[in-house]
């Protein structure tokens with residue numbers, strides 16, 4: 001069986017670097033949310049690896065509710081046309097909500113999510129992203145917690161996909177150009 005790793009031209013973040021940074025982030029969250037009423041809201045689907053690793057390192061009580069959001073619709077940059085594909089099931093009114101996502105790119109997704117959750121009247125609302133692209137504005141959006149800042153490159157792995165593949169890579173990398181230039185009838189998306 002071929003390995004997904006062979007499709008990478010460059011590894012930006014190794015598994016060890018990722019796990020070490022998540023140790024630090026989890027310790028920070030544990031400090032900041034002591035005595036709070038934490039509800040984690042990861043966004044489907046890209047945040048699954050990140051949130052699973054974070055969760056097991058935060059020993060305090062918390063609730064978990066996934067929000068389904070889709071934004072790319074076959075483009076390599078967010079369309080801004082953002083759909084909610086799964087609503088929250090828990091009541092977050094008067095709760096301390098922490099939204100968790102894999103990547104902050106244009107910022108359009110998290111602006112939409114911020115506006116949506118704000119209408120539910122949480123006690124506090126903060127954002128934790130695994131990756132933040134080093135681009136100028138992110139639609140004016142700022143994350144409260146960031147794992148890594150990365151160059152404005154198309155990345156896959158650790159939850160991030162290309163045509164719904166590569167999410168299960170334990171590292172983050174850039175695909176070989178021959179992979180992304182291949183024509184496909186599947187729906188593409190960008191990391």
Ligand code: PRP
Nearest residue numbers: 044045046070071078105106107108109
């Ligand atoms: C991706 C990613 C972020 C968002 C970031 O989601 O997971 O949620 O785009 O882009 P933005 O900052 O430009 O808005 P996508 O809609 O591709 O869904 P996925 O998580 O299921 O891959």
